[in-house]
Amino acid sequence: MAIDRLQHMVADFVAKRGWEQFHTPKNLVMALTGEVGELSELFQWLTAEQGQTIMDDPAQRTKVEEEIADVFIYLLRLIDILQVDLVDAVEAKLRKNAERYPIEQVYGRAVKYSELEHD
Template identity: 70%
Template sequence: MTVDRLQQLVAEFAARREWERFHTPKNLVMALTGEVGELSELFQWLTAEESSAICADAGRRERVEEEMADVFIYLLRLADVLGVDLGAAVEAKVRKNEERYPAEVVKGLAVKYTELGRP
């Protein structure tokens, strides 16, 4: 399913409930933040190994998938309300990151581009 189709699906869901008036950018960002918090809570006290294996348990996997879906739904709705083409935005950001983080310079390093002495 494409991003455009997902946005349409979410918009239709909101429209059938007459929720558009509540879906202001501010409200959507706040809801998105709350859902990211709920996703974070699932990982909060896990070790690196436990977090990598979280989806091995069916019940935990379902909770992770639901919270990830909630995050994505609010992000899709926010993009729709603001008229942001998420596909184009992602492509542009990846190109920008290609410049900031050349593979030959950062391979195997977890550093911010500003730490590399690059603009």
Template identity: 65%
Template sequence: MTIDDLRDMVTEFSQRRDWEEFHTPKNLVMALTGEVGELAEIFQWLTPEQSQAVCDDEQGRVKVEHEIADVLMYLLRLAAVLDIDLAAAVQTKLRVNEGRYPVELARGRAAKYSELG
């Protein structure tokens, strides 16, 4: 299944429910932000080791999968509403980041590109 297939499935889901009037870019970004918050809540206050183990049990894995799916579905819907080709956008941004984060300067460092020079 491709990104476009997923986008089309989410769009069809929304259209069958007549939700287009609610799916403005602002509303979708707000919903996306809420879902990212719900995903963050799962990991909040965990140690790095605990966060690595969240998906070790079935209940934790399902919670994380559902929240990640919600985030992705809102992102796909937002891209559809704004007519953004996600694959092309990611490829373009990776090219930009290749220039911002050259391997020889960025390898093993968690620094912003402006701090690498």
């Protein structure tokens, strides 16, 4: 699977530099948060339309892709360190969300779980 391959590439990159000592869950979450902030910064003052077309500008596309890659690299490292099976976690979360957000109550609506009718 591609995720496993990427995890191994990241782990190898880290090991070759002796950085394992710095990759605690806390540090990785902090780094991940910082990278999400850098990605957010690219969109911060754009209009909704500008955000939709940001990838049309080659320079902006490169910046967005690099920040997304940074976010994903830290996330891959975190799930590796915490020994999370990402596929299982995503599948479980999607099942839970399917129960929490019934199609007939949410279709075409951006609503919070707390705003829905519950049995």
